[in-house]
Amino acid sequence: MKTILVPTDFSKEAGYALDAAIDLAARAGAQVILLHVVEGFVPGSFATQGGGPDDISEELFMRKLLEKGKNDLSKLVANRKLENINIISNVRVGNPFHHIARDILDNEADLVVMGSKGASGYEDVLIGSNTERVVRYSKCPVITIKNPVDFSHVTDIVFAADFIESEDNVAVELKTMQNLLGAKLHLVKVDTPGNFENSRTIKKRIHAFVQKHSLENYTLEIYNESTEEDGIIYFAEDIDADMIALATHGRTGLKHLLSGSIAEDVVNHAQRPVWTCGVNK
Numbered sequence: 001m002k003t004i005l006v007p008t009d010f011s012k013e014a015g016y017a018l019d020a021a022i023d024l025a026a027r028a029g030a031q032v033i034l035l036h037v038v039e040g041f042v043p044g045s046f047a048t049q050g051g052g053p054d055d056i057s058e059e060l061f062m063r064k065l066l067e068k069g070k071n072d073l074s075k076l077v078a079n080r081k082l083e084n085i086n087i088i089s090n091v092r093v094g095n096p097f098h099h100i101a102r103d104i105l106d107n108e109a110d111l112v113v114m115g116s117k118g119a120s121g122y123e124d125v126l127i128g129s130n131t132e133r134v135v136r137y138s139k140c141p142v143i144t145i146k147n148p149v150d151f152s153h154v155t156d157i158v159f160a161a162d163f164i165e166s167e168d169n170v171a172v173e174l175k176t177m178q179n180l181l182g183a184k185l186h187l188v189k190v191d192t193p194g195n196f197e198n199s200r201t202i203k204k205r206i207h208a209f210v211q212k213h214s215l216e217n218y219t220l221e222i223y224n225e226s227t228e229e230d231g232i233i234y235f236a237e238d239i240d241a242d243m244i245a246l247a248t249h250g251r252t253g254l255k256h257l258l259s260g261s262i263a264e265d266v267v268n269h270a271q272r273p274v275w276t277c278g279v280n281k
Contacts, residue, residue, distance in 0.1 A: 004031070013116055033090065109140050132267070157183045157242065159187050233269060249279055
């Protein structure tokens with residue numbers, strides 16, 4: 001792990017994410033790229049018929065936005081103990097998701113750490129929040145954080161999956177995180193009435209997955225629940241896990257609208273850190 005990207009909106013949750021990223025960077029010898037994106041400014045919105053002075057106003061406004069963002073990032077970094085960790089601060093203007101996605105690619109980020117307030121009630125139906133979109137489409141693993149995290153205490157990670165071939169790359173990435181933290185993996189398949197499988201079939205598939213990826217320091221569990229989302233969250237609560245790990249499938253359009261995303265639902269409702277990684281397609 002060489003590069004960790006941390007998008008920030010200066011919320012307390014984003015602050016927790018930065019602290020967590022600094023912790024991980026210290027363990028991995030990685031650099032941290034801190035990104036703030038100024039929303040709500042549309043280039044050309046100051047323009048009037050015939051151009052003129054408003055062009056200067058627009059340029060000045062953008063310059064002030066960028067300057068304020070840089071100053072706020074400097075203060076954010078200055079308030080933290082870095083222990084020789086290299087932090088690069090960037091400020092952009094525009095759509096947060098687009099800039100986050102671009103920075104992941106441009107910087108070859110190995111991990112994104114983001115803060116999230118989560119959702120409740122009617123907020124659940126809002127589509128396209130920045131965190132949800134990053135979780136759905138990111139080209140690298142994402143850790144979503146709602147509360148302060150001390151990774152020295154992250155010793156138990158729940159990995160909920162189907163344990164199928166398309167999740168092979170997820171296992172590789174998760175092993176990297178497990179080794180970095182020295183944690184135990186708790187492999188769990190949530191069995192639901194609508195997608196029931198017998199225990200023998202599930203265990204056979206999980207054992208094959210374990211052997212294929214040479215997984216060590218793990219437990220195996222089949223958990224029965226009405227929905228996968230509830231099963232994952234309840235199992236993590238039952239064993240007092242420190243983090244939840246999930247594969248994401250990057251569904252879009254009608255398929256996503258109809259089937260939703262278990263990973264996004266868990267990210268929204270779990271209070272524990274949630275590590276997600278997109279499957280190979």
